[in-house]
Amino acid sequence: MQRVAKVGGDQALRRHSEAIAFLVMASLLVLAPMFAYPVFLMKALCFALFACAFNLLIGYVGLLSFGHALFFGWASYISAHAAKVWGLPPELAILSGAAAAAGLGAIVGALAIRRQGIYFAMITLALAQMMYFFAVQAPFTHGEDGIQAVPRGKLFGLIDLADQTNMYVTVLVIFLGCFLLIYRIINSPFGEVLKAIRENEPRAISLGYRSERYKLVAFVLSATFAGVAGATKALVFQLASLTDVDWPMSGEVILMTLVGGLGTLFGPVAGAFFVVTLENYLTTIGQWVFVVQGVIFVVCVLLFRRGIIGELAQVLRVKL
Amino acid sequence: MFELFGISSQALFGQLLIGLINGSFYALLSLGLAVIFGMLNIINFAHGAQYMLGAFAAYFLLQYAGLGYWWAIVLAPIVVGITGIMIERLFLQWLYKLDHLYGLLLTFGLALIFEGTFRNFFGSSGLPYSVPPALQGGQNLGFMFLPNYRGWVVVFSLAVCLTTWFVIERTKLGSYLRAATENPALVRAFGINVPRMITLTYGFGVALAALAGVMAAPIYNVSPQMGANLIIVVFAVVVIGGMGSIMGAIVTGFGLGLIEGLTKVFFPEASNTVIFIIMAIVLLIRPAGLFGRSA
Numbered sequence: 001m002q003r004v005a006k007v008g009g010d011q012a013l014r015r016h017s018e019a020i021a022f023l024v025m026a027s028l029l030v031l032a033p034m035f036a037y038p039v040f041l042m043k044a045l046c047f048a049l050f051a052c053a054f055n056l057l058i059g060y061v062g063l064l065s066f067g068h069a070l071f072f073g074w075a076s077y078i079s080a081h082a083a084k085v086w087g088l089p090p091e092l093a094i095l096s097g098a099a100a101a102a103g104l105g106a107i108v109g110a111l112a113i114r115r116q117g118i119y120f121a122m123i124t125l126a127l128a129q130m131m132y133f134f135a136v137q138a139p140f141t142h143g144e145d146g147i148q149a150v151p152r153g154k155l156f157g158l159i160d161l162a163d164q165t166n167m168y169v170t171v172l173v174i175f176l177g178c179f180l181l182i183y184r185i186i187n188s189p190f191g192e193v194l195k196a197i198r199e200n201e202p203r204a205i206s207l208g209y210r211s212e213r214y215k216l217v218a219f220v221l222s223a224t225f226a227g228v229a230g231a232t233k234a235l236v237f238q239l240a241s242l243t244d245v246d247w248p249m250s251g252e253v254i255l256m257t258l259v260g261g262l263g264t265l266f267g268p269v270a271g272a273f274f275v276v277t278l279e280n281y282l283t284t285i286g287q288w289v290f291v292v293q294g295v296i297f298v299v300c301v302l303l304f305r306r307g308i309i310g311e312l313a314q315v316l317r318v319k320l
Numbered sequence: 321m322f323e324l325f326g327i328s329s330q331a332l333f334g335q336l337l338i339g340l341i342n343g344s345f346y347a348l349l350s351l352g353l354a355v356i357f358g359m360l361n362i363i364n365f366a367h368g369a370q371y372m373l374g375a376f377a378a379y380f381l382l383q384y385a386g387l388g389y390w391w392a393i394v395l396a397p398i399v400v401g402i403t404g405i406m407i408e409r410l411f412l413q414w415l416y417k418l419d420h421l422y423g424l425l426l427t428f429g430l431a432l433i434f435e436g437t438f439r440n441f442f443g444s445s446g447l448p449y450s451v452p453p454a455l456q457g458g459q460n461l462g463f464m465f466l467p468n469y470r471g472w473v474v475v476f477s478l479a480v481c482l483t484t485w486f487v488i489e490r491t492k493l494g495s496y497l498r499a500a501t502e503n504p505a506l507v508r509a510f511g512i513n514v515p516r517m518i519t520l521t522y523g524f525g526v527a528l529a530a531l532a533g534v535m536a537a538p539i540y541n542v543s544p545q546m547g548a549n550l551i552i553v554v555f556a557v558v559v560i561g562g563m564g565s566i567m568g569a570i571v572t573g574f575g576l577g578l579i580e581g582l583t584k585v586f587f588p589e590a591s592n593t594v595i596f597i598i599m600a601i602v603l604l605i606r607p608a609g610l611f612g613r614s615a
Contacts, residue, residue, distance in 0.1 A: 058421075064421045064424070066424075111600055111603050111604070112603075114603050114604075114607040115559070115603065115607060115608075117420055117421075118357075118363045118420045118421070118424060119559055121363070121421065121424055122363065122555040122556070122558065122559050123559055123599070123603065125552055125555055126552060126553075126555055126556040126559065126595075126596050126599055127596060127599075127600070129549075129552045129553075129596065130593045130596035130597070133592040133593050134593070137589065247548075247552065251428060251432070254425065254428075258425065286440065287436050287439040287440040288436060288440060289436070290432045290433075290435060290436030290439070291432065291433050291436035291437055291440070293429070293432050293436075294428075294429040294430060294431070294432030294433035294434075294436060295429070295433060296429070297425055297426065297428060297429025297432065298411065298426055298429040298430065298433070300425075301415070301422050301425050301426040301429065302411065302414060302426070305418075305422070
């Protein structure tokens with residue numbers, strides 16, 4: 001009898017594995033500022049959201065975008081410009097960044113989904129490079145200097161974000177909110193169609209789903225979340241710069257997602273924390289950072305394709 | 321001397337020549353990408369890095385072995401091609417059964433490793449590599465001045481491209497290659513060693529990139545990131561041309577180089593982005609690419 005009860009309890013744990021993992025993650029993040037620098041944590045959270053947005057495409061639709069820095073970087077420019085030059089409060093600055101990313105996502109997505117597979121990656125990369133050159137030339141981005149000294153402002157006119165704790169809580173709320181939203185999207189009927197397209201696109205089309213529309217909506221959603229991440233990062237660091245729109249940033253978000261586990265819910269978060277921590281320790285070694293990143297890419301592709309969370313889920317035999 | 325829309329013939333043809341030279345590199349690199357993709361089903365993201373390796377090989381040969389340009393143009397592609405063969409044996413051969421994207425990610429990682437390593441040792445500034453003595457000086461063609469070396473680059477890369485086209489489309493070896501692209505299992509059944517052919521194809525594609533690198537060394541400086549931005553443009557060229565046709569890759573490469581050169585004359589602000597804009601237009605009008613077969 002006891003054994004039956006234990007197995008039953010086990011199954012209940014398994015069924016709610018995602019909810020339990022979410023609670024663990026949320027409480028860790030609430031407690032984290034006691035052990036780590038808030039700015040470091042906020043950076044990791046912004047990248048975690050960015051990676052989750054990217055994973056929405058690669059993990060659930062099977063589309064590899066090699067140009068997600070475009071949405072991340074341009075949203076951070078727009079939000080920095082809105083906060084500094086237009087004097088908008090932080091919530092509107094972030095929203096305008098996200099809206100810009102959504103608009104760009106609609107254009108890039110509409111072009112890129114006209115080709116499949118490997119071409120999709122090349123098209124997104126090329127369009128992102130084009131927008132990088134625009135960012136270099138456009139006067140409002142201030143070229144190499146970037147937009148500096150962006151005011152964090154007061155959230156809803158009440159909460160002063162210059163205070164590090166207030167800023168951390170804001171970033172955490174944004175991250176958890178978007179994370180739950182992405183979870184909801186993945187597990188909605190819409191998300192099921194996306195997964196069907198990933199598994200077998202001709203079959204999904206033959207069942208009457210207009211796969212192009214689904215792909216476009218998924219692309220715009222992914223771009224928007226990437227935009228929220230970039231816009232928030234601009235406020236945290238009070239800076240929007242060319243680094244965030246350049247192609248190595250697109251590579252970095254792929255790396256985070258790959259290390260954490262493609263198509264897992266928590267993988268991008270784990271991967272982002274891993275990569276940001278690693279880079280934190282590697283800042284002293286200069287260009288070797290790229291070499292280390294390259295080695296991780298090679299190792300992950302050859303030996304570790306499930307990623308950290310994918311392997312963990314395999315060992316525990318649960319869904320994560 | 322004459323003028324066109326207020327632009328001197330000197331400036332116009334000068335930019336067209338630069339466009340033609342860029343076009344030579346686009347053609348050589350997109351040709352290599354197309355050949356590799358045909359056999360391996362992998363987009364070789366390391367192609368730009370291997371172009372850079374070719375230029376550095378030429379530089380090292382000169383610095384440490386005293387071997388000049390003409391040695392380099394033979395030896396550098398062989399050396400870099402051999403590293404390509406090693407990469408295929410060590411890494412790529414395990415990926416053929418997986419989704420295409422893993423090949424892209426792995427070669428992206430390799431590109432980061434090569435470029436990071438070289439940037440660490442040689443910094444970001446370029447190293448000079450001089451034009452070989454036989455090709456110094458230039459010709460005055462009346463409407464423009466043609467430096468000998470630049471003329472050589474255009475003629476030689478055109479010759480290499482056309483030879484590659486001839487070998488693949490018109491010889492027995494090429495027919496094996498094309499057959500193995502269509503149906504590797506059947507070609508193996510006829511007793512042809514397809515895995516070795518795949519390995520050599522990758523080596524050849526990489527050697528083409530290295531050859532382009534050697535030719536580029538005297539024009540641009542030898543620098544660690546010379547391939548990084550170029551490869552993205554070449555990707556756009558490949559999207560425009562479609563990878564189905566060898567001749568298509570050559571024509572698109574040269575054509576886009578010329579268009580880029582013209583843009584530099586008439587609308588310099590857009591010269592960096594014109595190829596990407598053309599790519600967007602082609603995607604709207606002919607999604608499969610100019611020479612591509614629709615999926």
